[in-house]
Amino acid sequence: MSLTTQFYTMLAMIAMGSIFGASLDTYNRFLQRGKRKRWIVFINDVMFWLIQGLAVFYILFLVNYGEIRFYIFVALVCGFAAYQALMKNIYLKLLEILISAVILIYQFIVKLFxxxxxxxxxxxxLAFVTLTITLGKVLLSLVKVIVQMLLWVIKIIFSPLKWIFALFWKLLPESIKKSVEKLSIRLAGFFKNIKNKFIYIWKYIFGIFYKK
Structure with a gap:
């Protein structure tokens, strides 16, 4: 290994030591060990050290094709120590500023959205739903009025027929009257069931639209 390569290797490892220090502080800032479960902390620690080791080896491979020397570890320690002594406080302040800026930008985007x-x-x-419910209520009220008017018209139309039927009924023999009465009782029960079902459905529909 030439002196130039060794020099570049030293510089690269010093830089990696400083980067490792910054990465460690960033990792601890976001991990918040006291709020995490132990197994989560353990898994994150393993992944962190694995990534850092791979990053150091990758840079070392680019500089000197992965040759390991004792001074490499010394350079890493020196870089880490230089970061701790000279750059840690500045980096932590910049990190907090960056985090605050990201949070503010995120909050701004959320508010804008x-x-x-x-x-x-x-x-x-909400306006569409309110309009739909209002129109539904109006239509149901209109249908109710129309039905009442139709029933009133039908009642007027069939009133003369009712009188004619009453007169005709008086002229019928008693045996026929009894048969007709039995049939009318059965039909009355049948239509009563239909009426009850219709009333139940009507109340259910009104309950949907007039429910508070």
Whole structure:
């Protein structure tokens, strides 16, 4: 290994030592060990050290094709020590500023999304639902009025027929009257069941639209 390669290797390992120190502080800042379970911390620690080792070896491979010398470890320690002594406080302050900036940008984007997209869509949907329910109530009220008017018209139309039928009924023999009465009782029960079902369905529909 030439002196130039050794020099580049030393510089690269010193830089990697400093980067490792910054990575360790960043990792500890986001991990928050006191709030995590032990097995989660263990898995994260293993992954962190594995990634750092691979990164160091990759840089070493680029510089001197992966040749390991004793001074490489010394350079790593020197870089880490230089970071701890000279750059740690500055880096931590910059890291906090960066985190705060990212949080502010995220909050701004969320507020912008809520104001420009979510809230307008929400109010449009609410207005559509309210309009639909209102129209449904109006239509049901209109149908109710029409049905009542039709029943009133039918009642007026069939009133003369009722009188004619009553007169005709008086002229019928008693045996026929009894048969007709039995049939009418059965039909009355049948139509009563239909009426009850219709009333139940009607109340259910009204309950949907008039429910508070």
């Amino acid at each position: 809520m104001s420009l997209i979510f809230n307008p869509i929400k109010w449009i949907v």
